[in-house]
Amino acid sequence: xxxxxxxxxxxxxxxxxxxxxxxxxxxxxxxxxxxxxxxxxxxxxxxxxxxxxxxxxxxxxxxxxxxxxxxxxxxxxxxxxxxxxxxxxxxxxxxxxxxxxxxxxxxxxxxxxxxxxxxxxxxxxxxxxxxxxxxxxxxxxxxxxxxxxxxxxxxxxxxxxxxxxxxxxxxxxxxx
Amino acid sequence: xxxxxxxxxxxxxxxxxxxxxxxxxxxxxxxxxxxxxxxxxxxxxxxxxxxxxxxxxxxxxxxxxxxxxxxxxxxxxxxxxxxxxxxxxxxxxxxxxxxxxxxxxxxxxxxxxxxxxxxxxxxxxxxxxxxxxxxxxxxxxxxxxxxxxxxxxxxxxxxxxxxxxxxxxxxxxxxx
DNA sequence: CACAATTCAGTTGTGCACAACTAAATGGTC
DNA sequence: GACCATTTAGTTGTGCACAACTGAATTGTG
Numbered sequence: 276x277x278x279x280x281x282x283x284x285x286x287x288x289x290x291x292x293x294x295x296x297x298x299x300x301x302x303x304x305x306x307x308x309x310x311x312x313x314x315x316x317x318x319x320x321x322x323x324x325x326x327x328x329x330x331x332x333x334x335x336x337x338x339x340x341x342x343x344x345x346x347x348x349x350x351x352x353x354x355x356x357x358x359x360x361x362x363x364x365x366x367x368x369x370x371x372x373x374x375x376x377x378x379x380x381x382x383x384x385x386x387x388x389x390x391x392x393x394x395x396x397x398x399x400x401x402x403x404x405x406x407x408x409x410x411x412x413x414x415x416x417x418x419x420x421x422x423x424x425x426x427x428x429x430x431x432x433x434x435x436x437x438x439x440x441x442x443x444x445x446x447x448x449x450x451x
Numbered sequence: 452x453x454x455x456x457x458x459x460x461x462x463x464x465x466x467x468x469x470x471x472x473x474x475x476x477x478x479x480x481x482x483x484x485x486x487x488x489x490x491x492x493x494x495x496x497x498x499x500x501x502x503x504x505x506x507x508x509x510x511x512x513x514x515x516x517x518x519x520x521x522x523x524x525x526x527x528x529x530x531x532x533x534x535x536x537x538x539x540x541x542x543x544x545x546x547x548x549x550x551x552x553x554x555x556x557x558x559x560x561x562x563x564x565x566x567x568x569x570x571x572x573x574x575x576x577x578x579x580x581x582x583x584x585x586x587x588x589x590x591x592x593x594x595x596x597x598x599x600x601x602x603x604x605x606x607x608x609x610x611x612x613x614x615x616x617x618x619x620x621x622x623x624x625x626x627x
Numbered sequence: 628c629a630c631a632a633t634t635c636a637g638t639t640g641t642g643c644a645c646a647a648c649t650a651a652a653t654g655g656t657c
Numbered sequence: 658g659a660c661c662a663t664t665t666a667g668t669t670g671t672g673c674a675c676a677a678c679t680g681a682a683t684t685g686t687g
Contacts, residue, residue: 289573290505290508294505294506294509295591296587296590296591297483298502299590300591300594303594304477304479305674306605307476307601308674309601310601310604310605311473323644325473326470326473326474333466333470340666347478348643348645349644349645351644351645351647351667352644353666354666354667356642374652374664375652375653375665376664377664377665378667390466394463394466396466397465397466400472400473401465403605405596406597408468414472414475415472415476418476418478421580421582421590422482424580424582426482426485428486428581429579481644481645484644488645497672497673499672500672514635514636515635524673524674525674527636527675528673530637532672532673550634552681553635
C-alpha cells in the first residue's frame with residue numbers, strides 16, 4: 276500500500292501522495308482526540324482542557340500568557356476554555372496585583388484533587404495505542420521534528436514558495 | 452530530552468510523559484494545518500475543504516456518504532462544509548434521482564480547474580516538512596497504525612478500562 | 628399492501644483553533 | 658507629568674469536529 280516512488284512521478288500523483296499524508300495526520304489526530312474524549316468524560320474534561328490541567332499540575336499556578344506559551348495557544352482559545360474550567364470549579368482566575376494586565380490561573384482544591392483521578396489516564400492511553408514506550412518516544416520525536424520544520428516554514432513565508440532546488444521528496448537519484 | 456524510562460516509573464511521571472506525547476501530536480496537527488492554511492489561501496480553500504477536493508479529484512463525483520467514508524467525517528461536518536464549497540462555485544449538490552435520500556456531490560468546471568493550481572501544493576508541503584519521501588512514508592504508516600489501534604480501542608470500550616496485564620508502555624523486561 | 632427498521636442528509640448545540648480587533652495596564656522617553 | 662509603543666486578556670466572527678436529534682426515503686418482513 277505504500278506508494279512506491281518512480282523517479283518520474285508526475286505531478287498528478289503528488290496529489291494522491293499528499294492525500295495519503297495529510298489524511299493520515301488528520302485522522303490520527305482525531306482518533307487520538309476520540310480516545311481521550313472517552314477517557315476524560317469521567318473527569319468532566321475535554322482534551323484541550325486536560326492539556327491545560329496537565330500544565331498546571333506540572334508547573335503550578337501560571338498567568339494565561341505562560342500557559343499559552345506551554346500549549347502554543349493564544350488567548351482567543353484559552354480565555355473561554357479557562358472560563359469553563361472556572362465554571363467547573365477546577366481553577367480560579369485572579370488579576371495579578373503587581374501587573375493588572377495579567378490574569379493568574381490558580382488550581383482550586385478540586386482542581387488539584389482531580390490529578391489523582393487523572394493518574395490512570397496515561398496508562399490507558401498507552402494501552403490503547405498498542406505501542407510500547409520506545410515506539411511512542413520515536414513517534415513523538417518525529418512529530419516534534421515535523422512541528423519545528425512546519426513552524427519555521429510558516430513563519431518564513433518564502434520557504435513556502437516554489438523552491439527551484441526542491442524536486443519533491445526523493446524524486447530523483449541523489450536527492451537530499 | 453527523551454524521557455528515559457526506569458522500570459519503576461511512578462504514576463506521576465506518566466502524566467508528564469503523557470503530556471509530552473499528546474502535546475506533540477496536538478501541536479504537529481495544528482502546525483500542519485497552519486502550513487496548509489497559508490498554502491491554500493491562494494486557492495480559497497481551508498484544509499478540510501482541500502481534503503474534500505482531493506477526494507473528488509481522485510474519485511470523481513460521489514454521494515455525501517461515500518465522501519464521509521473516505522474522510523472519516525459525518526454529515527454534521529460535511530453538510531455545512533459542502534454548502535460553502537457550493538457557494539464558492541466549486542461543487543454542486545444534487546439529489547440522486549434513484550435514491551432521493553442521497554445527495555451527489557459533483558465538481559463544477561471551476562472545481563475541476565482548481566486542480567491545476569492545487570498541483571503545486573504537495574511539493575511545497577514536502578519542502579516545508581524537511582522530510583524526504585521515505586521518512587514521510589514511514590511516518591504515515593506509523594500514524595495509520597496508531598489510528599487503527601485507537602479506533603479499535605475507542606469502539607471496544609472495554610479496551611480502555613484498566614488492563615491488569617498492561618503495566619504501562621515497556622515498563623519492565625519482556626514487556627510486549 | 629402495511630409497517631417497522633434502516634439509511635441518509637441535514638440541523639442544533641457545544642467546544643476548540645485562529646485571525647483580527649478592542650481595551651486596559653505598563654514602561655520608556657521626552 | 659504627557660505621550661506613545663508594547664504587553665496582556667478578552668471579544669467577535671468564521672470554520673471544523675462531533676454528539677444527538679429530526680425527517681424523509683428506502684428496504685425488509687409479514
